[in-house]
Amino acid sequence: MTTQKSKNRLSARDITKAAMFIALMAAGANATAFITIGTVPMTFQPFVAILAGILLGSRLGAFSMIGYAALGLIGAPVFAQFTGTAVIVSPTFGFVLSYILMAFSAGLIMERSRRTVPAYFTASFSAITICYVFGYTYWYFFFTLSAGGALSMGGYLAILATWIPFIIKDLIMAGVAAVIAPRIDKAVNRRNTYTGTSTAA
Structure with missing residues (x-):
């Protein structure tokens, strides 16, 4: 019982x-x-959400x-174009929610896979697929x-066809995330705190 509680408790790290x-x-x-297509701003948030999960x-x-979304929903101007709670009544709110699913899915794939190059790519592109399936559908x-x-x-x-510039940008970013993630992963997670396995030499 104590062991399970310790696993569920977040450390300062x-x-x-x-x-x-x-x-x-x-x-x-x-x-x-500040770069927009129509009324939708270009952001690097999907890229960061992928790395968060991995x-x-x-x-x-x-x-x-969730912490990021909560911070914006209580009024901090952390969303695109320095908005806060106003995003709730915006069609782009679905993307804010999708970042939670993206990080969870990317992390889950890595937890259930050997940390190989194909696993990083699978996690990255699965997450970006979730981003658009959920985020764009909500927007539409x-x-x-x-x-x-x-x-x-x-x-x-x-309407999805008009989103091609966003999709291309995010597919490229997903590829970049998959390429750089292994090196960052080794530096950040010498002891893999979410699988309990050591990656130190």
């Missing part, structure tokens, strides 16, 4: 790592947010993304219904 990724998410939200694991990675429903339009698969795909 865990909290520090989570806080670091919360800060990186805030920075990634606004580093290029480097922190499913539990701590998701916790860091919110945008279409708030505009009084009718939902249809044709409309869903037609």
Whole structure:
């Protein structure tokens, strides 16, 4: 019982790592947010969410993304274009929620795989797929219904085609995350705190 409780308790190191990724998410939200396609800003948040999952694991990675979302929802201007609680009534709120799922899924894949190059790529591209399946679908429903339009698969795909620049950017970023993650992983997780295995030489 005591062992299980200790596993579930976050250490000071865990909290520090989570806080670091919360800060990186805030920075990634606004580093290029002045570049927009339509009304949607370009951000590096999916890239950071992927790394959070790979480097922190499913539990701590998701916790860091929940912390980021909570910080914005209480009013801190950490979302794209320095917004806070206003994002709740924005169609892009689905992407904020998707970051939690992205980090969790990327971490879970790494926890259940040997830490090989294919595993890093699988985790990265699975996470970016979740980002768009969940985030874009939320955006489409919110945008279409708030505009009084009718939902249809044709409309869903037609609007998705206009998101190609975002998709290309995020696919590239997912690839970059998969390439750099092994080196960062070895540096950050010499003792893998979320699997209990040592990666030290």
